[in-house]
Amino acid sequence: MSLRRALALPIVTTFVLVLTGCGGGSGGSSVDPATALKTAGDKLAGTSGVTLNLTTSDLPSGVEGIKAATGTVTDAPAFDGTLTAVISAGTFSVPVKSVDGKVYAKIPLTPAFAPIDPADYGAPDPALLTSADQGIPAIVAATTGAEAGDQVRGGTDNKEVLSTYTGTVPATAVSHLIPGASGDFKATYGITDTGELRQATLTGVFYSGKPSMTYTIVLTDYGTSTDIAAP
Numbered sequence: 001m002s003l004r005r006a007l008a009l010p011i012v013t014t015f016v017l018v019l020t021g022c023g024g025g026s027g028g029s030s031v032d033p034a035t036a037l038k039t040a041g042d043k044l045a046g047t048s049g050v051t052l053n054l055t056t057s058d059l060p061s062g063v064e065g066i067k068a069a070t071g072t073v074t075d076a077p078a079f080d081g082t083l084t085a086v087i088s089a090g091t092f093s094v095p096v097k098s099v100d101g102k103v104y105a106k107i108p109l110t111p112a113f114a115p116i117d118p119a120d121y122g123a124p125d126p127a128l129l130t131s132a133d134q135g136i137p138a139i140v141a142a143t144t145g146a147e148a149g150d151q152v153r154g155g156t157d158n159k160e161v162l163s164t165y166t167g168t169v170p171a172t173a174v175s176h177l178i179p180g181a182s183g184d185f186k187a188t189y190g191i192t193d194t195g196e197l198r199q200a201t202l203t204g205v206f207y208s209g210k211p212s213m214t215y216t217i218v219l220t221d222y223g224t225s226t227d228i229a230a231p
Contacts, residue, residue, distance in 0.1 A: 033146035040197035041140035045132040049074035049224030077127035078228035098127035113231035142173035162190035
């Protein structure tokens, strides 16, 4: 029972709150879209830690992959979280840790964590998910054709008003996180009034030969500081 494709997406990496959350206003942000995205990417890359959640409601039939994930990413860098992996044998919750450049996973039907090489599964080190050159900030930085959209409700319990921005991201950027990505991706970002990237959706072909689908990422608890130890 292989996890090769089950781990081909960022081990993370919510959710979940969609960017069309109820209660949003129709007015867009007055901030230049390129400036807003750069600020958001820089804040994410510069935080000491963040809670990251990822989910999808439309994983294509027959695909082995990640249905959901949640975890803490720190600037150590380190990661501690759980992913929901869909494989041929079913759906499994897989605890994952990454510390000191080593990634550990408690794969299905095994009692303890074991070291893995994420490259063997076509996946990145999840501790780098907020890095400027290999994480979500790199996706934000690669966004082209950015345009301001409406303000929407989002964040924890939909308590925040977020300014939305849309754009296009090439697979070369998305593949830092999702190696199977191909073609261009439609991106929508929700940014707080303090410039934090709170929510992001990416829509496109994540799995070769399969229909387009959407992953949503929610980022909370900026400034988290916690020590993550190897299992």
